[in-house]
Amino acid sequence: MKFRLIIDGYRNAYENMAIDEALLFYGKPTIRFYKWRPSAISIGYFQSICEEVNLEECKKQGVDVVRRITGGGAVYHDEHGEITYSFVCPKNMLPEKILDSYKLICSSIAYGLHFLGLEAKHAGINDIVVNNKKISGSAQTRRHENVLQHGTVLLKVDVRKMFSLLKVGEEKISDKAIKNIEERVTSIEKEIGKVKEEEVIEAIKKGFEEGMGIEFHEEGLTKEEIKLAEKLREKYESKEWNFKR
Amino acid sequence: MKVKNGILKGELKVKNGKLIKCTLEIKDGRIKSIKFTGDFFMHPEEKIEELEERLRDIEFDKEKLAKIIFKFFEEVEIIGASREDFVEVIIKAR
Numbered sequence: 001m002k003f004r005l006i007i008d009g010y011r012n013a014y015e016n017m018a019i020d021e022a023l024l025f026y027g028k029p030t031i032r033f034y035k036w037r038p039s040a041i042s043i044g045y046f047q048s049i050c051e052e053v054n055l056e057e058c059k060k061q062g063v064d065v066v067r068r069i070t071g072g073g074a075v076y077h078d079e080h081g082e083i084t085y086s087f088v089c090p091k092n093m094l095p096e097k098i099l100d101s102y103k104l105i106c107s108s109i110a111y112g113l114h115f116l117g118l119e120a121k122h123a124g125i126n127d128i129v130v131n132n133k134k135i136s137g138s139a140q141t142r143r144h145e146n147v148l149q150h151g152t153v154l155l156k157v158d159v160r161k162m163f164s165l166l167k168v169g170e171e172k173i174s175d176k177a178i179k180n181i182e183e184r185v186t187s188i189e190k191e192i193g194k195v196k197e198e199e200v201i202e203a204i205k206k207g208f209e210e211g212m213g214i215e216f217h218e219e220g221l222t223k224e225e226i227k228l229a230e231k232l233r234e235k236y237e238s239k240e241w242n243f244k245r
Numbered sequence: 246m247k248v249k250n251g252i253l254k255g256e257l258k259v260k261n262g263k264l265i266k267c268t269l270e271i272k273d274g275r276i277k278s279i280k281f282t283g284d285f286f287m288h289p290e291e292k293i294e295e296l297e298e299r300l301r302d303i304e305f306d307k308e309k310l311a312k313i314i315f316k317f318f319e320e321v322e323i324i325g326a327s328r329e330d331f332v333e334v335i336i337k338a339r
Binding site: 044045046047048051069070071072073074098099124125139140141142143245 | 261262263266280281282283284285286287288289290293322324325
């Protein structure tokens with residue numbers, strides 16, 4: 001299978017979500033790696049922004065908030081704390097069942113993380129764990145006969161900051177609760193020390209090459225994708241979209 | 246569970262699955278408005294609004310609600326929860 005590889009660096013939340021949707025629309029087999037600047041919270045399609053996000057605190061800390069096209073939970077995307085990927089291809093290149101395609105993509109990423117020395121494996125519906133602690137979460141949608149799965153791989157994690165931006169009950173912000181979360185969530189840095197971002201990308205790429213037989217060629221977005229993404233960015237910036245639930 | 250101004254809220258954490266929340270208003274024994282939120286997956290996503298629309302003006306009766314919800318999930322895929330969970334969370338809201 002031939003895939004385009006886009007190593008995309010920093011963009012803001014609205015651009016990132018607009019590009020993922022534009023990629024999904026055209027369905028050209030692609031894996032894009034990207035980062036978020038400023039840091040941002042993305043919430044799942046079905047989540048209520050007011051129930052999930054401490055909007056005042058986000059404003060104070062300069063953190064953007066965006067609703068995703070995909071379901072799943074709220075995620076804090078730290079500017080320096082994670083690598084995000086999106087995986088796009090026509091539906092017929094993946095298993096028909098959504099759960100099976102999560103398994104295939106997440107297992108390939110987990111396999112890639114092994115090259116860094118991490119004992120990673122796919123767990124639950126959409127997670128990747130190392131020593132039973134979550135290191136990556138993903139979400140998938142299917143439109144226009146194409147599939148988009150995007151997800152994060154944690155480079156380092158600051159649970160206290162994450163909790164200050166998300167609405168979690170007071171009892172969950174207690175030191176004990178934070179310790180609990182710290183025991184359930186991990187990052188590459190926590191497991192094996194600092195690793196260069198390029199090395200992480202290289203490892204995940206290798207996971208896809210060997211796990212799914214993908215051949216990559218580096219290439220940018222097409223003119224059509226850029227044009228559509230510019231239009232979609234307005235949606236992702238709009239109150240109507242972000243506050244719709 | 247009543248919150249305020251007659252708005253009811255229910256929450257259900259699905260075992261080995263996701264969280265579903267439901268906010269609803271009942272008037273004269275019928276659902277006036279209803280909204281499901283949470284971290285579950287539904288495909289296609291925008292169908293959720295159709296479900297909320299179909300439940301409007303329906304009598305607050307478990308069997309009647311279940312009939313509509315089960316019919317809806319014949320054509321919509323849900324991941325991280327079941328159709329029964331959607332019925333359950335409405336009942337919990339009251």
